[in-house]
Amino acid sequence: MMSGIFIVVFGAILAATYASLTRAARDGAQTSLRRATNQLARVSEAGIGSGTLRYRAVGRDQAVVDALRRASRRSGARKLSGPTRADTSATTPTLTAALNQLRTPADSGAPIELWSASGQRVGFAGENRLESLKPGSDERKSAAGVSFDGLDTIAPFDTLQVGKLFTDKGHARFWIVIPVMDAGIPIGYIAKRSAIAVNPQTERNLRALVGEAVSIYYHNSDGTGWTTLAGRIASPPLVDSAGGTGRTRPGSGPVVWGENQTVGMPFVVAMEEPLSAVLAGPRSIVRSLGALSLVLLLIGTVVSWRIARRITDPLRTITSAAETIAGGDYETRVPPTGDAELVRLAESFNEMVAEITGGREALEKQTAVANSASRAKSEFLATMSHELRTPLNAIGGYVELLEMELRGPVNDAQRRDLLRIRAAQQHVLGLISAMLDLSRIEAGRVTYDLQPLALDPFLAGLDGLVAPQAATKSFELDYIPVDSSLGVLADRDKLRQVLLNLLSNAIRHTPAGGRITLDAAAIDDDRVAVHVQDTGPGIPESKHEQIFEPFVQLDRSLAHPREGVGLGLSISRDLARGMGGELTVRNQPSGGACFTLTLRRAKVVEGTPPMSFTGEMPAGVHAGTAVDGSPNRVMSLRSTPPSG
Numbered sequence: 307m308m309s310g311i312f313i314v315v316f317g318a319i320l321a322a323t324y325a326s327l328t329r330a331a332r333d334g335a336q337t338s339l340r341r342a343t344n345q346l347a348r349v350s351e352a353g354i355g356s357g358t359l360r361y362r363a364v365g366r367d368q369a370v371v372d373a374l375r376r377a378s379r380r381s382g383a384r385k386l387s388g389p390t391r392a393d394t395s396a397t398t399p400t401l402t403a404a405l406n407q408l409r410t411p412a413d414s415g416a417p418i419e420l421w422s423a424s425g426q427r428v429g430f431a432g433e434n435r436l437e438s439l440k441p442g443s444d445e446r447k448s449a450a451g452v453s454f455d456g457l458d459t460i461a462p463f464d465t466l467q468v469g470k471l472f473t474d475k476g477h478a479r480f481w482i483v484i485p486v487m488d489a490g491i492p493i494g495y496i497a498k499r500s501a502i503a504v505n506p507q508t509e510r511n512l513r514a515l516v517g518e519a520v521s522i523y524y525h526n527s528d529g530t531g532w533t534t535l536a537g538r539i540a541s542p543p544l545v546d547s548a549g550g551t552g553r554t555r556p557g558s559g560p561v562v563w564g565e566n567q568t569v570g571m572p573f574v575v576a577m578e579e580p581l582s583a584v585l586a587g588p589r590s591i592v593r594s595l596g597a598l599s600l601v602l603l604l605i606g607t608v609v610s611w612r613i614a615r616r617i618t619d620p621l622r623t624i625t626s627a628a629e630t631i632a633g634g635d636y637e638t639r640v641p642p643t644g645d646a647e648l649v650r651l652a653e654s655f656n657e658m659v660a661e662i663t664g665g666r667e668a669l670e671k672q673t674a675v676a677n678s679a680s681r682a683k684s685e686f687l688a689t690m691s692h693e694l695r696t697p698l699n700a701i702g703g704y705v706e707l708l709e710m711e712l713r714g715p716v717n718d719a720q721r722r723d724l725l726r727i728r729a730a731q732q733h734v735l736g737l738i739s740a741m742l743d744l745s746r747i748e749a750g751r752v753t754y755d756l757q758p759l760a761l762d763p764f765l766a767g768l769d770g771l772v773a774p775q776a777a778t779k780s781f782e783l784d785y786i787p788v789d790s791s792l793g794v795l796a797d798r799d800k801l802r803q804v805l806l807n808l809l810s811n812a813i814r815h816t817p818a819g820g821r822i823t824l825d826a827a828a829i830d831d832d833r834v835a836v837h838v839q840d841t842g843p844g845i846p847e848s849k850h851e852q853i854f855e856p857f858v859q860l861d862r863s864l865a866h867p868r869e870g871v872g873l874g875l876s877i878s879r880d881l882a883r884g885m886g887g888e889l890t891v892r893n894q895p896s897g898g899a900c901f902t903l904t905l906r907r908a909k910v911v912e913g914t915p916p917m918s919f920t921g922e923m924p925a926g927v928h929a930g931t932a933v934d935g936s937p938n939r940v941m942s943l944r945s946t947p948p949s950g
Contacts, residue, residue, distance in 0.1 A: 316599040327588035339564030369400040374494040405431035478533035502537040519583035587747030747789040758908035786825035791908030841898040
């Protein structure tokens with residue numbers, strides 16, 4: 307985990323560092339290129355400016371002026387309709403020498419032309435290449451009538467003019483033109499064809515300034531005529547179609563570029579550097595940082611691992627000891643080794659184990675005592691139940707003999723007393739049966755015969771057992787029929803005992819004029835819920851779990867007497883859980899309590915006949931006669947269609 311954290315942290319730092327260095331390198335390269343192109347443009351301007359003095363000096367040379375004056379007299383000072391071939395006889399050695407003053411070592415042999423104001427070539431120096439001038443159409447002529455590649459127009463001003471770059475035999479050329487003035491009037495022009503050429507030493511100086519990876523170009527202001535610093539023809543870079551700000555050089559990829567316009571000339575100085583070369587520095591730095599980070603990561607991982615081992619080894623030992631103790635071996639102890647904190651932890655653990663061992667021994671003794679007491683209680687209950695049932699059954703037998711008048715006639719008062727005796731005898735037998743059931747459940751001697759059971763006939767058949775008990779109170783006891791295919795997996799006798807206990811409790815706690823409802827519904831594909839609802843006072847939420855404990859009865863006081871000993875709900879929940887279900891209680895919004903018995907769902911065969919129950923009432927259910935000895939009025943469950 308620590309290594310993963312280190313990797314994420316170092317990765318984030320390297321990514322941020324690379325982004326920052328890349329942005330700084332790109333901005334720095336672009337600023338450097340703009341500064342360099344600005345300096346080179348100023349140098350080019352200065353070169354042309356310094357050449358202006360030489361051109362003006364040649365224009366004032368007497369041989370040049372005389373040649374132009376003679377040409378003017380021969381033409382009669384008229385303008386030609388277009389450039390014509392010159393009279394080469396007018397080119398004298400003196401004129402040639404004057405024009406050759408403009409020649410430089412870089413453009414040796416390049417033509418230097420002398421043109422009249424009417425557009426007639428008066429003389430030349432260097433190559434006699436009249437055809438290379440390529441006169442233009444009448445529409446392209448200037449007022450002077452002279453037009454050729456690289457110089458669209460010649461203005462009659464006393465200034466040096468530079469033409470556009472054009473291609474001549476694979477090399478870039480441009481024209482330099484200056485008017486020849488006589489008494490303030492231009493009488494002709496000196497035109498020199500120059501080439502882009504930089505002294506090798508100058509180029510080395512530029513490379514040292516901007517770097518070897520930088521490419522230097524000249525091009526016209528309109529984007530044409532791209533040429534290298536050595537005068538070789540070049541292609542322009544590709545402009546990104548998306549934003550229009552990026553440049554890509556075929557074969558080199560994206561480039562960082564800068565350019566500056568030369569003042570007084572139609573040239574633009576441009577420089578570009580491959581982005582890969584610009585980013586080489588940041589990438590090298592990031593690689594170095596990455597290597598350093600990897601070394602630090604390895605060192606940190608090793609150190610963290612050693613520190614973790616110093617901590618985790620003792621903790622692993624303590625964990626293993628705890629697992630051993632959890633398995634029942636209470637003799638295990640942890641050796642107190644390591645740092646002071648780990649020693650204290652080991653000692654505390656050993657003290658805890660010693661306390662657990664002592665507590666376990668005390669608990670075992672208490673458990674043994676409790677088990678002995680429970681066995682004694684069970685034996686006592688079994689013995690007392692047996693001893694009590696025998697005389698109670700005898701009492702019941704003698705009551706029946708008296709009721710049959712075998713000992714003589716019985717008057718009405720005596721018969722009522724006999725009924726009271728029978729009711730008391732049945733009540734005591736019910737209490738004894740409940741205690742026996744609880745004893746058998748606690749001892750684990752209860753068996754369950756779980757089979758699919760159709761709910762509708764089963765629930766409808768409960769009226770024969772609950773109606774006598776409900777006859778003493780004037781309230782409605784309704785059964786809402788359920789789907790005939792709805793069934794549960796349960797023990798028939800145990801389920802009957804649970805439901806009769808719930809109905810009996812509802813009858814006892816529902817005041818006169820109230821209502822008890824019995825219904826059932828499927829919760830999902832696996833479970834079914836049976837509800838017993840009443841309109842009694844309800845049960846406080848704080849007592850919802852307490853009422854399921856043995857011998858617990860709410861409001862058991864002289865002012866609120868209750869029948870039984872508080873075992874019915876406890877037995878019912880144990881039986882529900884024994885069948886794989888659950889018994890819960892909740893209060894209804896409208897008042898009263900709702901007990902819900904949840905059981906596993908089972909498939910049953912439709913059309914099962916209703917069940918009728920006979921025999922002794924289960925524990926906690928009392929029926930027969932009223933406590934005053936009067937006969938019970940039978941009250942059947944009303945079958946009420948389900949609402950909705």
